[in-house]
Amino acid sequence: MEKAYSVINDVLVNLINQIWQLEEKAIITEEFQNLTNNDMHVIEAIGLGKGNYMSAIAGKLNITVGSLTTAVNNLEKKKYVQRKRSDRDRRVVFVRLTEKGVRAYLHHEDYHRQLTQAIMDNLDEQELPVLVKTLDALTVFFSEYAPQFQDKDRDLDIRNL
DSSP: OHHHHHHHHHHHHHHHHHHHHHHHHHHOOSTTTTOOHHHHHHHHHHOSTTOEEHHHHHHHHTOOHHHHHHHHHHHHHTTSEEEEEOSSOTTOEEEEEOHHHHHHHHHHHHHHHHHHHHHHHTOOTTHHHHHHHHHHHHHHHHHHHTHHHHTTTGGGHHHHO
8 A cells, every 4th residue: 555655646746747848848849939838828728719808718727817918918929819808898808819829729739639548548448437536536636725725826827927
């Protein structure tokens, strides 16, 4: 049991950083060399389709609208996003991906698809439900643990935009 605890602890401690580093190497290609991992995650939070409001995007990323504004300013300069103020309420800002932003989004999505598929390809039908149950337990832990930090560390998420 102690060996299992040690292995699980080691994986949890190191896995996030390894995924983050590998993701950066995989998604920042020649076409997207002017983007950072943070940029890609903002693009992901904006999503495909008609776009979203700044406050909703900031909520997805668990950052302030001010921090998101800085990130969106940079992405707008790089021509990955377009911003538009609401005609009804000028305080409301709507953000959507440009064609270039959509390409970046799809590129990032492909990395995640490959990562997920690589895991699934190495599991048999009996192992897959165990992994899903384990990941669900982690999700519950993080969702219950995170709120205690949301107010004081709100801008520390996604590696300090």
